[in-house]
Amino acid sequence: xxxxxxxxxxxxxxxxxxxxxxxxxxxxxxxxxxxxxxxxxxxxxxxxxxxxxxxxxxxxxxxxxxxxxxxxxxxxxxxxxxxxxxxxxxxxxxxxxxxxxxxxxxxxxxxxxxxxxxxxxxxxxxxxxxxxxxxxxxxxxxxxxxxxxxxxxxxxxxxxxxxxxxxxxxxxxxxxxxxxxxxxxxxxxxxxxxxxxxxxxxxxxxxxxxxxxxxxxxxx
Numbered sequence: 001x002x003x004x005x006x007x008x009x010x011x012x013x014x015x016x017x018x019x020x021x022x023x024x025x026x027x028x029x030x031x032x033x034x035x036x037x038x039x040x041x042x043x044x045x046x047x048x049x050x051x052x053x054x055x056x057x058x059x060x061x062x063x064x065x066x067x068x069x070x071x072x073x074x075x076x077x078x079x080x081x082x083x084x085x086x087x088x089x090x091x092x093x094x095x096x097x098x099x100x101x102x103x104x105x106x107x108x109x110x111x112x113x114x115x116x117x118x119x120x121x122x123x124x125x126x127x128x129x130x131x132x133x134x135x136x137x138x139x140x141x142x143x144x145x146x147x148x149x150x151x152x153x154x155x156x157x158x159x160x161x162x163x164x165x166x167x168x169x170x171x172x173x174x175x176x177x178x179x180x181x182x183x184x185x186x187x188x189x190x191x192x193x194x195x196x197x198x199x200x201x202x203x204x205x206x207x208x209x210x211x212x213x214x215x216x217x218x219x220x
Contacts, residue, residue: 048203049116049135056142059214065149080148090175146213
């Protein structure tokens with residue numbers, strides 16, 4: 001049996017927990033739609049945040065990085081942290097403040113968006129802006145953790161060069177998708193971004209990237 005593909009097959013306990021999580025998310029979304037005046041358009045946009053969170057959560061919980069030394073662990077952690085900063089920037093989590101004459105700094109605020117999109121922590125300062133949407137924070141942290149695990153795998157693998165190239169290509173996809181689709185945070189036109197369909201592409205890219213990093217074609 002191919003051990004790489006076998007890792008994608010969940011056991012009974014994982015399935016049971018997954019069903020419980022999906023039920024909780026369904027109830028949360030139903031409660032939100034009941035108590036809010038949200039006008040339901042394309043339902044997939046309300047589901048995408050849960051796709052990001054669930055896929056990232058599953059991959060992280062099923063990944064157990066093994067470091068052969070503290071030096072490898074620290075180096076991998078540094079690279080993963082750098083990756084999170086890069087993908088977070090291009091994914092719209094943070095960036096330079098919008099230079100708009102007459103536009104004052106808004107400070108911190110909470111964006112009460114649909115579950116997964118919110119509650120979002122927003123900040124508009126003189127030099128920096130933040131748009132911390134929960135599903136993006138979870139998703140990008142998940143990617144960074146998988147990058148950390150991939151680097152440790154590559155360090156102890158006989159085909160580390162191939163794995164390194166593979167991981168670099170797949171890790172860059174979310175950044176490229178953000179540039180192509182113009183994905184931005186809630187503070188810079190979330191409704192327009194959603195309407196453009198860019199999150200369709202970003203979600204597909206995110207899921208494929210997580211799947212490739214989770215599989216990691218290394219010799220174990």
